[in-house]
Amino acid sequence: MGVLRYKIWSDLWGNKGRTFQVVLIIAMGAFAIGMIIGTRNLIIPAMQDIWRASSPAMIVLWADPPVDEDTLMVLERIEGVEGVEGYLTRDVEWKLHPEDQWRPASLTARDDYQEQHYFKLELLSGDWPQGKVLAMGQGSDVAFGIEEGGRVTIRVEDREHVVEIGGTVYDQYANPPSFGGNASFYTTRDRYEDLTEERRFNRIMASAAEWDEAVVTGIADEMQDKLEKQGVESGGAAISQGALTRVSDPNKHFFQDFMDGIFFIMGVMSIVALILGLLLVYNTINAIVTQQINQIGIMKAIGASTGTIFFTYMIGIFVYGFLALLIAVPLGAIAGHLLNSFLLASFNATPQPFTVSPPAVLAQVAIALLAPLLASLKPIVAGARITVREAISTYGLSAKSSLLERLLARFRFLSRLVSLMVSNTFRNKERVFLTQITLVMSGLIFMMVMSVGESVRYTFEDVLFSMLNFNISLRFEDPERVSKVEEMTLNYPGVKTVEMWTTDVPTIRPAGQEESEDDPSVSVFGVPLPTDLYVPQMRAGRWLQPGDTHAVVLNEILADDVGVGLGDVVTFDHGLKGESDWQVVGLLFDPVIQDSAHVPRDVLQKEINSTNRANTIWIQTVRDDAETDAAIARDLREYYDQKKIEVNPQAPFGQDTSAQIVDFMVGQFGMFVTLFGVMAVVIGAVGGVALSGVLTLNVLERRREIGVMRAIGSSSGVIAGLFIGEGLILGWLSWLIA
Numbered sequence: 001m002g003v004l005r006y007k008i009w010s011d012l013w014g015n016k017g018r019t020f021q022v023v024l025i026i027a028m029g030a031f032a033i034g035m036i037i038g039t040r041n042l043i044i045p046a047m048q049d050i051w052r053a054s055s056p057a058m059i060v061l062w063a064d065p066p067v068d069e070d071t072l073m074v075l076e077r078i079e080g081v082e083g084v085e086g087y088l089t090r091d092v093e094w095k096l097h098p099e100d101q102w103r104p105a106s107l108t109a110r111d112d113y114q115e116q117h118y119f120k121l122e123l124l125s126g127d128w129p130q131g132k133v134l135a136m137g138q139g140s141d142v143a144f145g146i147e148e149g150g151r152v153t154i155r156v157e158d159r160e161h162v163v164e165i166g167g168t169v170y171d172q173y174a175n176p177p178s179f180g181g182n183a184s185f186y187t188t189r190d191r192y193e194d195l196t197e198e199r200r201f202n203r204i205m206a207s208a209a210e211w212d213e214a215v216v217t218g219i220a221d222e223m224q225d226k227l228e229k230q231g232v233e234s235g236g237a238a239i240s241q242g243a244l245t246r247v248s249d250p251n252k253h254f255f256q257d258f259m260d261g262i263f264f265i266m267g268v269m270s271i272v273a274l275i276l277g278l279l280l281v282y283n284t285i286n287a288i289v290t291q292q293i294n295q296i297g298i299m300k301a302i303g304a305s306t307g308t309i310f311f312t313y314m315i316g317i318f319v320y321g322f323l324a325l326l327i328a329v330p331l332g333a334i335a336g337h338l339l340n341s342f343l344l345a346s347f348n349a350t351p352q353p354f355t356v357s358p359p360a361v362l363a364q365v366a367i368a369l370l371a372p373l374l375a376s377l378k379p380i381v382a383g384a385r386i387t388v389r390e391a392i393s394t395y396g397l398s399a400k401s402s403l404l405e406r407l408l409a410r411f412r413f414l415s416r417l418v419s420l421m422v423s424n425t426f427r428n429k430e431r432v433f434l435t436q437i438t439l440v441m442s443g444l445i446f447m448m449v450m451s452v453g454e455s456v457r458y459t460f461e462d463v464l465f466s467m468l469n470f471n472i473s474l475r476f477e478d479p480e481r482v483s484k485v486e487e488m489t490l491n492y493p494g495v496k497t498v499e500m501w502t503t504d505v506p507t508i509r510p511a512g513q514e515e516s517e518d519d520p521s522v523s524v525f526g527v528p529l530p531t532d533l534y535v536p537q538m539r540a541g542r543w544l545q546p547g548d549t550h551a552v553v554l555n556e557i558l559a560d561d562v563g564v565g566l567g568d569v570v571t572f573d574h575g576l577k578g579e580s581d582w583q584v585v586g587l588l589f590d591p592v593i594q595d596s597a598h599v600p601r602d603v604l605q606k607e608i609n610s611t612n613r614a615n616t617i618w619i620q621t622v623r624d625d626a627e628t629d630a631a632i633a634r635d636l637r638e639y640y641d642q643k644k645i646e647v648n649p650q651a652p653f654g655q656d657t658s659a660q661i662v663d664f665m666v667g668q669f670g671m672f673v674t675l676f677g678v679m680a681v682v683i684g685a686v687g688g689v690a691l692s693g694v695l696t697l698n699v700l701e702r703r704r705e706i707g708v709m710r711a712i713g714s715s716s717g718v719i720a721g722l723f724i725g726e727g728l729i730l731g732w733l734s735w736l737i738a
Helices: 002-013 016-053 069-076 140-144 189-196 213-229 256-291 293-301 306-346 358-384 388-392 403-410 416-425 429-450 452-467 482-490 556-562 601-607 626-642 658-668 670-701 703-711 716-737
Strands: 059-067 081-095 103-110 122-126 133-137 151-156 159-170 183-188 201-208 233-236 238-240 243-245 472-481 495-504 507-510 523-527 537-541 551-555 569-573 579-589 596-600 613-621
Touching: 002 016, 002 306, 016 256, 016 306, 016 358, 016 670, 059 213, 069 081, 069 201, 069 213, 081 183, 081 189, 103 151, 103 189, 133 140, 140 183, 151 189, 159 183, 183 189, 201 213, 213 233, 233 243, 256 293, 256 306, 256 358, 256 429, 256 670, 293 306, 293 358, 293 388, 306 358, 306 670, 416 716, 429 452, 429 670, 429 716, 452 537, 452 658, 452 670, 472 482, 472 495, 472 626, 482 495, 482 613, 495 601, 507 556, 523 601, 551 556, 556 579, 579 596, 596 601, 601 613, 613 626, 626 658, 670 703, 670 716, 703 716
Parallel strands: 103 183, 133 159, 523 596, 551 579
Antiparallel strands: 059 201, 059 233, 081 103, 081 151, 081 201, 122 159, 133 183, 151 159, 238 243, 472 613, 495 523, 495 613, 507 569, 537 579, 551 596, 569 579
């Protein structure tokens, strides 16, 4: 047994470079899977704990016009309702210094911050809003430079107020500034009334005794029926799977499904990294066994059994896995903690202390110790079963040339050195095949992941700019007379073209289908025909034409969700304004607003009792650069304010200019590109180590050849060039295929 221990030690320590490569490749796969499992097992429970701690409401509705306490009491008496609470929120503008430009923000008020029942805000520092002192949302200090104890100027409609910031709160429903969100401010109900002249609630939150989607949906239906009888329009304001709905599961974070999808993709990538690494392990063990056939023959000649030889090599593989485990577990735990902290910070949540995920460690143990053993079974079994005669027989050098060598011999212009390099590259065809699988897959995934950012930018820049010919888009608080606003805007310096569009947000359903409270909302755009500022990306049918009446072009995703196609008729429910029927004449692609519907503007205005009035304006400027557009947009806001035309702080697409829209959309994918980038680096490293390992095996197997070449005068540079050339051929070939 002492001899076997010596052999195992000699194989490991006598070939330290090879041992390091095998250990590293196993560790990479275990590290990647441990990092993904660890991050997922840390962040999902953390998100759920934070979510449940806020006591999320099961029903969230917007109300227009706002409602008072008496209405909330009526809703609370509905059978099955456990509690009802309201709050107030609206868009405002703010700036930190007098010379700054106005920026959009949200202003929210609760009736009593000490007695919150649903979607509880958490005080992180300072004091709750009191009197004239406001609080700000977490992240506003870092993103916008707002400080506790400092002052900001808030503009509501045309009135400016200098307010003091006395605390910082965490609001799970607010889009974090780190994720592209705006500043958010919180105040008391009395101060909200002073600032906005409104005291009633425009958001309603309610819950039942326990979550049952069918029961809760029925309660929401009854709540909306009672509101409608009082002349109050309402709709869903709960966030669920990236959309606004009326009801949502209080036990499941609204972002959990999306995160599960991201971790699934990353998990698949980590498994691919592991499989690619195991191919290198197979290559290495196969080469070791082949190289030690003579040793196996001698061991069998002096009495070693097949089982003894088998377990000797398996113990060596086990040691590789154990050493890899020592690397993978701590690095995986650290990387999981860092990713978890990064994600929580992106959601404006406070990162948690360092924690090790037991399932992640168990997965790493299983992967590092078992996967290499399984990958090595075939070459070890084949080597252990060889007979003494087969092991110690020597047949000399083969004089038979391969097909590749015969083809290379025909190319007289190739030097012998180049021919030798090419033929040596493909000498071991099985090894080359497995190596190419590893390199091609790692290159394929690496390039695929690294191109995500460019693909996103292409979609939201090249494609989007080919659709949107406007530079600036603004929304008015109330519909304005089309001819008046278009004329005054065209006279503004720097403006080239102007179009007024009408927008509405009704619900949609197939015509003839019974109305349901679960009918999805649709963003309807009333288009001035013909339009010069929008070029549709049609997928089927045709675009709107002058003279069309009740014709609609739907986003292909919306049409699929609703279950309608070309020629079908859909019904828009405009609430208190009635219903209207429209025939689908076309389907289009829109990467920004996936629930869009385009109809003739004049027809839509008649349906919603807004004839000759529109609530959005699209502007094309003379110059076409981001800075100029942003400056004109800011100046136009001031210009309209001077003309007593109130502009909503929030633009129709979330940003004032088309360049800002693109930057915002690309920024939304920044976190996911970062996550995928981590896996791309791991997989790229796997490919690099795989190529290095193959070249190492080639060098070890050709020591005698190297000696012969040395004896006939080859220099170190020539010999090194042969192996470097082999690596380049393998790398270029895999790059070409990938």
